[in-house]
Amino acid sequence: MSKEIKVALAGQQNAGKSTLFNVLTGARQHVANYPGVTVDKKYGRYSFSGSSYLAVDLPGTYSLTSFSLEERVARDFLIKERPDVAVNVVDASNLRRSLQLTVQLLEMGLNSILALNMTDVAKARGIRIDVAGLARKLGLPVVETVGSKGTGRDDLRRVIGEKALVDHGDALAIDYEVLEPVIAEIEKAIGVVAQNWSLPTRWFALRLLELDSRAAALLKDVVSPGEAQTILQMAEDLAGDFLLREGISVSDHVVAMRDKYVRSVMDGVVEGGERAGESISNRIDRFVLNRWAAPLFLVLTVYLIYQISIVWGYELTNYTWPILAWFRELVSGFLPAAGFLEDPYIRSMGLWLVDSANTLLNYVPIFLILFALIAILEDSGYMARIAFILDKVLNRFGLHGQSTLPLILGGVFAGGCAVPGIMATKGIPDNRARMATIFAVPFMNCLAKVPLYTLLLGIFFVEDKSLMMFYISTMTVIFALLVSKLLTVTVLKGEETSPFVMELPAYHMPTVGGVMRRSLERTWIYVKKVGSIVAAVAVIVFTMLQFPGLSDQSVQQFEARGLEAIATFQKKMQGNRYAALASDDNIVPLVNYYTDFKRAKLNASGAESSLAVNDAFEKRNPEFFPLVKAPKGDKQARNAGKALKNLIGERKSIRREMKEERITNSFLGMIGRSIEPVTQYAGFNWKINVALLSSFAARESSVATLGVLFQQDEDQNATLEQRMGAETQAAGATALLAVSMILFFALYPPCLATTVMVKVQTGSYLWMMFAIVFPTILGLSVSSLVYTIGLAAGISGIDMMTIVYLSALALLIVVGFVSARREATSMRKQRANIGGTNANAAR
Amino acid sequence: MKKEYPANGQTKILTLNDIKPGKRVVVRRHHSEGSVRQRLLDLGLMPNVSVLVLRAAPLNDPIALRLDATDVSLRRREAATIEVIEE
Numbered sequence: 001m002s003k004e005i006k007v008a009l010a011g012q013q014n015a016g017k018s019t020l021f022n023v024l025t026g027a028r029q030h031v032a033n034y035p036g037v038t039v040d041k042k043y044g045r046y047s048f049s050g051s052s053y054l055a056v057d058l059p060g061t062y063s064l065t066s067f068s069l070e071e072r073v074a075r076d077f078l079i080k081e082r083p084d085v086a087v088n089v090v091d092a093s094n095l096r097r098s099l100q101l102t103v104q105l106l107e108m109g110l111n112s113i114l115a116l117n118m119t120d121v122a123k124a125r126g127i128r129i130d131v132a133g134l135a136r137k138l139g140l141p142v143v144e145t146v147g148s149k150g151t152g153r154d155d156l157r158r159v160i161g162e163k164a165l166v167d168h169g170d171a172l173a174i175d176y177e178v179l180e181p182v183i184a185e186i187e188k189a190i191g192v193v194a195q196n197w198s199l200p201t202r203w204f205a206l207r208l209l210e211l212d213s214r215a216a217a218l219l220k221d222v223v224s225p226g227e228a229q230t231i232l233q234m235a236e237d238l239a240g241d242f243l244l245r246e247g248i249s250v251s252d253h254v255v256a257m258r259d260k261y262v263r264s265v266m267d268g269v270v271e272g273g274e275r276a277g278e279s280i281s282n283r284i285d286r287f288v289l290n291r292w293a294a295p296l297f298l299v300l301t302v303y304l305i306y307q308i309s310i311v312w313g314y315e316l317t318n319y320t321w322p323i324l325a326w327f328r329e330l331v332s333g334f335l336p337a338a339g340f341l342e343d344p345y346i347r348s349m350g351l352w353l354v355d356s357a358n359t360l361l362n363y364v365p366i367f368l369i370l371f372a373l374i375a376i377l378e379d380s381g382y383m384a385r386i387a388f389i390l391d392k393v394l395n396r397f398g399l400h401g402q403s404t405l406p407l408i409l410g411g412v413f414a415g416g417c418a419v420p421g422i423m424a425t426k427g428i429p430d431n432r433a434r435m436a437t438i439f440a441v442p443f444m445n446c447l448a449k450v451p452l453y454t455l456l457l458g459i460f461f462v463e464d465k466s467l468m469m470f471y472i473s474t475m476t477v478i479f480a481l482l483v484s485k486l487l488t489v490t491v492l493k494g495e496e497t498s499p500f501v502m503e504l505p506a507y508h509m510p511t512v513g514g515v516m517r518r519s520l521e522r523t524w525i526y527v528k529k530v531g532s533i534v535a536a537v538a539v540i541v542f543t544m545l546q547f548p549g550l551s552d553q554s555v556q557q558f559e560a561r562g563l564e565a566i567a568t569f570q571k572k573m574q575g576n577r578y579a580a581l582a583s584d585d586n587i588v589p590l591v592n593y594y595t596d597f598k599r600a601k602l603n604a605s606g607a608e609s610s611l612a613v614n615d616a617f618e619k620r621n622p623e624f625f626p627l628v629k630a631p632k633g634d635k636q637a638r639n640a641g642k643a644l645k646n647l648i649g650e651r652k653s654i655r656r657e658m659k660e661e662r663i664t665n666s667f668l669g670m671i672g673r674s675i676e677p678v679t680q681y682a683g684f685n686w687k688i689n690v691a692l693l694s695s696f697a698a699r700e701s702s703v704a705t706l707g708v709l710f711q712q713d714e715d716q717n718a719t720l721e722q723r724m725g726a727e728t729q730a731a732g733a734t735a736l737l738a739v740s741m742i743l744f745f746a747l748y749p750p751c752l753a754t755t756v757m758v759k760v761q762t763g764s765y766l767w768m769m770f771a772i773v774f775p776t777i778l779g780l781s782v783s784s785l786v787y788t789i790g791l792a793a794g795i796s797g798i799d800m801m802t803i804v805y806l807s808a809l810a811l812l813i814v815v816g817f818v819s820a821r822r823e824a825t826s827m828r829k830q831r832a833n834i835g836g837t838n839a840n841a842a843r
Numbered sequence: 844m845k846k847e848y849p850a851n852g853q854t855k856i857l858t859l860n861d862i863k864p865g866k867r868v869v870v871r872r873h874h875s876e877g878s879v880r881q882r883l884l885d886l887g888l889m890p891n892v893s894v895l896v897l898r899a900a901p902l903n904d905p906i907a908l909r910l911d912a913t914d915v916s917l918r919r920r921e922a923a924t925i926e927v928i929e930e
Contacts, residue, residue, distance in 0.1 A: 062885030067878030294901040504914040
């Protein structure tokens with residue numbers, strides 16, 4: 001057999017479908033104790049006794065209607081691709097609900113196998129299942145599996161192989177009792193127009209009677225519009241008549257009959273399993289979800305995440321940074337050597353790339369810890385409880401209880417990354433809330449925003465640092481909630497919504513392997529996605545900062561200064577024992593030798609490795625060595641070293657000036673200047689504009705760019721904080737400017753990697769553009785207001801921040817209050833309506 | 844079923860939203876439509892199914908229910924569309 005056998009895995013959420021898929025195919029797929037991990041289809045191949053199989057993991061669905069995205073994805077696949085075998089994964093501990101889906105699959109006429117999963121849990125709950133009896137009653141093979149332990153794999157593979165060969169019988173036809181004549185009527189009408197229909201007409205007739213919109217669309221695909229119209233009209237009339245006659249809608253009746261069938265199947269086959277007494281989960285919940293203990297427990301959890309991943313994680317980066325520095329050295333060694341004034345492009349570009357990558361990789365330890373902690377939250381079952389606790393608050397602002405995970409990943413208080421955050425929005429079943437979450441996540445404190453905050457706080461708010469940090473970290477949440485509310489009542493108004501119905505899975509102990517695997521997976525996605533995009537953008541930003549470059553005139557000027565410096569050095573070296581080293585040919589190697597040595601010394605930690613550096617450099621060039629490290633008592637060497645140091649100092653400052661001039665003239669510099677008329681209201685001069693523009697590539701580059709732009713003068717060994725402070729304060733800037741910058745940065749568009757993720761998750765470039773334009777306008781408006789008003793009224797930075805914070809908080813409370821009122825009103829209306837329906841039904 | 848309601852519809856209809864934690868009720872019928880209704884049915888809130896109200900969230904909304912073998916949570920807004928009778 002050469003043809004690949006197509007196997008679809010269908011099942012309800014939390015039935016262990018993804019785990020079983022991994023067992024079946026050996027693939028490593030993301031598995032979580034958090035409903036809705038799979039929305040996309042996942043593919044995996046395996047071979048078994050000579051045949052090759054393509055397994056498709058469908059999104060978890062409770063049923064196969066067309067109401068949600070997952071169900072549509074799953075159903076469309078089953079309809080259009082017609083898998084050779086459908087493996088229906090069911091939760092053995094919850095058969096009554098699971099079998100509802102089984103019935104629907106069988107009604108579709110799919111060649112099915114029942115994988116009775118989680119049989120261990122069922123046993124533990126005292127549920128006894130007569131497997132042979134179940135198979136007989138349902139008329140299909142039943143395989144017992146425990147996905148989490150990998151048992152039942154070979155059985156399952158064998159049964160799939162056998163099943164693929166047999167021609168399965170007719171679709172299941174359960175007795176719909178009073179609906180039967182109606183079904184027959186529609187079936188007849190369909191049968192006339194659609195001969196080559198691959199689906200059972202009975203299934204199709206039922207969907208039409210349920211007024212299923214996708215079924216109607218499918219009908220239009222196969223028959224002429226006129227015929228489709230006739231049939232749809234007929235179905236509608238019949239369904240209406242049925243409702244009048246029986247007092248129950250067709251779809252309610254269908255569900256009731258299916259449930260009746262399921263109960264008849266289970267009768268005598270399944271025993272026990274009533275949840276008698278109090279389960280352990282319930283006992284934990286009694287404490288964890290207690291009105292008073294819940295908030296405390298939640299705050300403690302978030303605090304622990306912050307402390308362990310961010311605070312301790314940062315300490316860990318002190319140990320990992322040397323590895324990255326070593327890597328930079330390695331690359332630097334491979335690249336062509338630096339010139340005296342101008343470096344080869346390939347060198348600058350290469351190092352720029354490595355630096356960009358390193359800033360990113362520096363966060364890896366933090367993310368590993370953060371993602372591991374979040375995996376523990378998910379697997380333990382507590383994440384679903386967090387959603388349960390916070391749903392009311394989040395819902396009031398257009399979000400969803402399940403927005404919690406994306407927001408935490410994005411870095412609520414602690415710092416995170418919007419890329420995995422936006423990816424995690426997949427699990428939110430309510431589309432409007434999902435979209436709102438996608439736009440809210442980038443407002444969170446991404447880790448890369450922190451360096452700029454730290455920088456600005458270090459300059460302008462030394463005394464109020466902790467207060468400012470508190471403002472910044474909590475204000476992001478306020479802004480995110482306000483923005484999502486704003487979007488929900490405006491641009492997202494028309495999006496589909498669905499109710500909050502979420503399973504609260506039983507608590508269980510996360511496994512070390514599972515947690516580590518997920519943490520690695522998410523971190524890897526971060527490195528891969530962010531890495532590739534940041535690298536690409538780094539090249540663009542580099543180019544835009546480099547070109548068009550310096551004018552010929554200034555190049556000549558700088559060169560003249562360079563030659564002068566060399567001449568001075570050579571003059572000083574005259575008569576020195578080492579004078580021969582100062583020959584024209586030797587200058588560049590000597591300078592590079594010196595700077596390499598100094599950098600190696602800086603990277604070396606401890607006396608031992610410092611000595612090792614000495615040895616290495618002595619070996620590399622014994623002639624040059626006395627100039628960088630004068631032998632004891634060798635006065636001439638010391639003088640020569642001093643002269644060399646002066647030369648290098650002069651070279652450094654010339655190069656710095658060149659760089660500044662290059663950036664000033666660069667494309668990005670031009671853009672920065674051209675938008676100055678707009679940004680001046682927010683207090684941003686062109687230098688700040690350039691930094692903010694370049695931060696679009698990756699946030700952390702804002703600090704690096706500021707570092708270049710606010711360069712230090714010769715011999716002034718000041719930190720960037722001091723330099724920026726001196727320059728901006730001299731230019732009349734105050735802490736107010738810092739506040740304006742912080743606010744802008746907090747609201748500023750997501751970095752490029754995030755916007756790409758927005759595109760992936762929303763499936764639209766339009767939304768991606770929106771994710772860029774909207775925050776930019778918002779940020780600029782807020783910053784301009786703050787700066788202009790603050791300047792006019794002479795309000796200090798910290799006061800302004802307090803004003804902004806309190807106004808935002810007040811607005812949040814007002815909005816929350818108003819939507820609570822609205823909710824209450826609509827609940828009352830609904831109540832009245834239900835009374836009305838009953839009165840109608842009674843008539 | 845029709846006879847249980849007086850024609851004027853004045854009787855207080857009990858919905859899942861009115862049930863105190865710890866009480867067990869039986870689902871009567873749904874007053875919601877479309878995807879909301881489907882979701883509720885999918886979760887197992889089918890007519891004649893017995894439901895135990897476990898607790899309300901710390902902010903009183905949503906509520907947690909036990910159905911057969913699973914615990915699910917539901918917003919009060921949707922709970923108010925599910926007509927129940929006391930067991």
